Amino acid sequence: MRYLPTYDLMETVRNTNQWLGATAQAMGAYPAVQALPNPFFQWLSAWGEVTERSFARMVAKPDWGIYxxxxxxxxxxxxxxxxxxxxxxxxxxxxxxxxxxxxxxxxxxxxxxxxxxxxxxxxxxxxxxxxxxxxxxxxxxxxxxxxxxxxxxxxxxxxxxxxxxxxxxxxxxxxxxxxxxxxxxxxxxxxxxxxxxxxxxxxxxxxxxxxxxxxxxxxxxxxNRVTMGYLEETAIQRVGFKYAGAGRMVYPGLLQLSSFMAMNADKHAKAFTDQIMAVARGEAGDHDKHNKFYDEYLAVMDMxxxxxxxxxxxxxxxxxxxxxxxxxxxxxxxxxxxxxxxxxxxxxxxxxxxxxxxxxxxxxxxxxxxxxxxxxxxxxxxxxxxxxxxxxxxxxxxxxxxxxxxxxxxxxxxxxxxxxxxxxxxx
Structure with a gap:
């Protein structure tokens, strides 16, 4: 795990999912698609919006927002x-x-x-x-x-x-x-x-x-359940070439996030499913309860x-x-x-x-x-x-x-x- 390509691969997966979300949202926004009486495209656009926003937040440091x-x-x-x-x-x-x-x-x-x-x-x-x-x-x-x-x-x-x-x-x-x-x-x-x-x-x-x-x-x-050697081999990676800290050994924030999510996987899955349906119905907002929480929760940093x-x-x-x-x-x-x-x-x-x-x-x-x-x-x-x-x-x-x-x-x-x-x- 302690190699630059591993870190870059993880970032590539995140970036790809962000791109897929943005693409699906754009496809669902075409006027010709909107003319079709099929709710699938509306759902596709909603899935894309939620997916793009979620994966984009993982590499953005939030503002304090206290003005x-x-x-x-x-x-x-x-x-x-x-x-x-x-x-x-x-x-x-x-x-x-x-x-x-x-x-x-x-x-x-x-x-x-x-x-x-x-x-x-x-x-x-x-x-x-x-x-x-x-x-x-x-x-x-x-x-x-x-x-x-x-x-x-x-x-x-x-x-x-x-x-x-x-x-x-x-x-x-x-x-x-x-x-x-x-x-x-x-x-x-x-x-x-x-x-x-x-x-x-x-x-x-x-x-x-x-x-x-x-x-x-x-x-x-x-x-107490893992050895330090196992932890160092499986959790530690080198920062990839995209960032100023290239080569630094880190515990990636994306790995930590996956651990957090796994603790309450059913709860998070339901939250995102509900948000997709809310967007499809036109009931979601840019600063609604879901976005307010997950914009912060998904923004992770490396240690x-x-x-x-x-x-x-x-x-x-x-x-x-x-x-x-x-x-x-x-x-x-x-x-x-x-x-x-x-x-x-x-x-x-x-x-x-x-x-x-x-x-x-x-x-x-x-x-x-x-x-x-x-x-x-x-x-x-x-x-x-x-x-x-x-x-x-x-x-x-x-x-x-x-x-x-x-x-x-x-x-x-x-x-x-x-x-x-x-x-x-x-x-």
Whole structure:
């Protein structure tokens, strides 16, 4: 599998399906065809439209699509997306609300690097913007990063988070969603060791695999069912000639997407069948519920091979975070050294990716943290997506997280004002 032609073949299949969809849509749009009293051509055009759109989205990075936010003055304020730190494998970005006084509540969203872009958290960002200054990690697609930029594994990811936290200062509230939860915890512990005054004010971990074995699911138990050699041979490919990262070893986003789809194949098949029929009946819209969801869900990105393999080997197989044995740049990370960061875990009772117990396993590791600084919440009836972007997030979890931040607000204000970290920068 680790050959350029394999990657190019996969892209060729995707490109061909996109072309077939576009061709079928065009054929069904001919006036002469429309004159025939046969619904087949209408269905063919509908199939083509849905197929072309679906396969085209797989190689397009979605826009944030957040243009304005209503301020306390009742006016719409323009939102500018600005980069605070630019790095080869990811940027720290800020959603700057023009004409609005900076909010005291400052939030860093740590987006997952698990096959989708950071825009997967678009609705999370939009829900927080009216009440917070929002920052987010914007990870890059590995296929677009030249080999000359070097490697990027989970230690590099952790050090990126350390740099981002130091940039934002100790009064920042960090919210890590899914995959980065264990690494955000490790980054905080790393700061507790090397620069205690730079630790964030609060840390909220949402649906992340701190201890994958605490309540294993098909996803988190995957690492125990395969050997690293088998995984490297079957999942890793070299980026093809079409992209700037030609030759880089990656875990392709298209492979990750196929795994996601296979988990709920019947559900996805029904969704696409229903959408084709809706288009044929003229009932579908460019931004209807199906397109709004799948435009994001199908937009996938490649991960560097070393990041993917080290995640499986060290987080899932070795459970280095769960056993407090994680090492970053030769330094042992001791989670027990976190002493003044309020930590909250959030889980969904019906999460089939990171089940209840996996994320809350972080709390017993915080041996140096007072109990009043620890909190946990299990959202009844919520699945994985719902705990950070769905109805459960909007109605219950978001208010709880904001109250948690507010209950510890100001605890690091003195450190921020004293100049620890660039939190005083005008952003």
């Amino acid at each position: 304005t936010v209503v301020g306390e003055d009742g006016r719409d304020h323009v939102v500018n997306v600005e980069k605070l730190i630019e790095k080869p494998f990811g940027d720290l970005i800020h959603f700057d609300v023009v004409g609005r006084a900076p909010k005291e509540r400052r939030v860093l969203l740590v987006a997952p690097m698990s096959g989708h872009y950071a825009t997967l958290l678009r609705s999370t960002v939009a829900s927080l913007l009216p009440d917070c200054e929002v920052y987010i990690t914007d990870w890059h697609n590995a296929r677009e990063i030249p080999v000359s930029q070097g490697k990027f594994d989970i230690e590099d990811y952790t050090l990126y988070l350390v740099d981002f936290m130091k940039e934002l200062g100790p009064d920042i509230n960090v919210v890590a969603v899914c995959q980065p939860a264990p690494l955000a915890l490790a980054a905080t512990a790393y700061l507790a060791d090397i620069d205690p005054d730079a630790q964030p004010q609060t840390l909220t971990l949402i649906g992340g695999p701190i201890d994958p074995d605490a309540n294993a699911t098909d996803v988190t138990d995957f690492g 560097t091979a070393e990041f993917y393999l080290s995640t499986v080997e060290r987080i899932f197989k070795g459970r280095e975070i769960a056993t407090n044995d994680f090492v970053v740049a030769g330094r042992q990370v001791d989670i027990g050294k976190i002493t003044n960061v309020a930590v909250k875990t959030v889980e969904g009772s019906k999460d089939d990716i990171s089940a209840p117990g996996q994320c809350s396993a972080a709390l017993p590791l915080l041996t140096g943290l007072a109990e009043e600084k620890k909190a946990q919440h299990i959202e009844d009836g919520a699945g994985h997506y719902g705990i950070f972007a769905g109805k459960s997030w909007r109605n219950n979890i978001r208010p709880l997280v904001l109250r948690f931040m507010d209950s510890h607000a100001g605890e690091h204000a003195g450190k921020a004002k004293s100049g620890k970290g660039p939190a005083l920068k005008a952003v």
